Amino acid sequence: MIVVLAGGVGAARFLQGLVQVVSPEQVVVVINTADDCELHGLYISPDIDSVLYHLSGLADEARGWGVRDETFHALAMLARYGAETWFQLGDRDLATHLVRTRLLRAGHSLSEVTDALRRALGIGCRLLPMTDARVATEIETPAGWLPFQVYFVQRRAADPVRGVRFRGIEEARPAPGVLEALAAADGIILAPSNPVVSLGPILAVPGVRAALQATRAPIVGISPIVGGATIKGPADQMLRGLGHEVSPVGVARLFADCLSAFIVDRIDAALAPAVAALGVRPVIADTIMRGPAEKAALARVALGALAEARAR
């Protein structure tokens, strides 16, 4: 059984590759929920939705978010009512939020709701939110502390980042099955996700980092930083703003206490010795996932790194 710690799109694309090379039933995905927000009375889980839509084949992969062939008629009508519309909610996407919100209000946990959604969409992987508690990432900027989606979507990640905090994280507990999966895993993969606001919250849930350090399973990471920048999203400027090195080395350092190996893009091969100096075996590979073949190839590299770590 392979456990993947996942943020949004980068993780979702990696998972599309992984389920090509291992049976989906052998994959457990632990997903960041600290980006979750409430809008128009709906509970929205952007990272869970990215994984749901990518693994069900519904994702608009060209746009990088939401559902393919999406329309925005409800949003246009919300605008007529004077509602905030900076968060682009598609009509099909709305159905996901409606179902989730209704089930949560009926007393179901986010774990239960997420499981119901992935089954309805025919997804074989188990999808676990990192926690059933409400955790909210906030970004410190010159404009003050901003809720993550305000920083990321409404203000287009344009503010310099001075700090990051996860409100509610101290009281959060790992969702049912998370610690069990980490303990029982044959291998654990940190997806190529934002190390600060995607993987960061997962590891900050009390007990998760200790479980990663304690598990007998090897742990492999994949750098989301390639050639000094991110493929997508604000990870590079976040790392910079927080005083971290904007490179695979900077990312590997954040997780060096857990990592067996770290996959670095070929373009950054020269940084391999610096990764090794952290006590983490560097693995050089092509990490840009343009299409299905590259996604599967990267998954094979990660599985190979896990196998190699187990063999040592």
Next chain:
Amino acid sequence: MIVVLAGGVGAARFLQGLVQVVSPEQVVVVINTADDCELHGLYISPDIDSVLYHLSGLADEARGWGVRDETFHALAMLARYGAETWFQLGDRDLATHLVRTRLLRAGHSLSEVTDALRRALGIGCRLLPMTDARVATEIETPAGWLPFQVYFVQRRAADPVRGVRFRGIEEARPAPGVLEALAAADGIILAPSNPVVSLGPILAVPGVRAALQATRAPIVGISPIVGGATIKGPADQMLRGLGHEVSPVGVARLFADCLSAFIVDRIDAALAPAVAALGVRPVIADTIMRGPAEKAALARVALGALAEARAR
């Protein structure tokens, strides 16, 4: 100031005529809310929405419900999640329910929410729900007591009607402004709506029927039964099931204690003496509202009947 007691589509079409011939600011509409229901966690007010969409020009008049050029993409996705989809919720329509539900959950009354919606859509008439309390029409059929929308939409009004009740009506109070409007009105019009489940609940809100009997304003009704049947909806079979005469006389009898005059379609002119025998002045007119001209003409007939009653 003219007060209109209104149900759904028939009332909404009549109001489109009325605002052609009097200033919308002089019109107060008291709307049935006993058809309201909750679906997908959303609070839906079908009769309020019919009035909102017709008076804002958004209505799909050919279909008779919902918004013009509507799409149903959210509903299709809800179906993928296994949610009930017998109640056709359009994408644009969803926005109305989202805004209403969010404001209600935030503690606003249905009156306040309705006023916010009609202002956002540029509607000049005041729209008052009959009550801010939750009242729910239930229909007794051979299959048992059914919630109104289950009887009407899900089962397509196919069950014989044995009884009708309005749950919660005893504890309901008229919404703010309703009794004041009835007392201050220059004239009151009962729209051509279902007398049992549209006008019935409004008059059953404690205090409303007494206010209609006590007001100095004349009260004019318009028969929704023409030639022994309804233009739209199940009013005829409901009247029959409940033992009422399926004719303008049967409808006038239900409201004879309040009515000054009752407008009967030309096709039913022979029934005028039977209406008069109830102590209600019959007014013969064309009542089928095919287009804007017929709507305005019917409004003029109603205003004329009010003026005549005042002059007596």
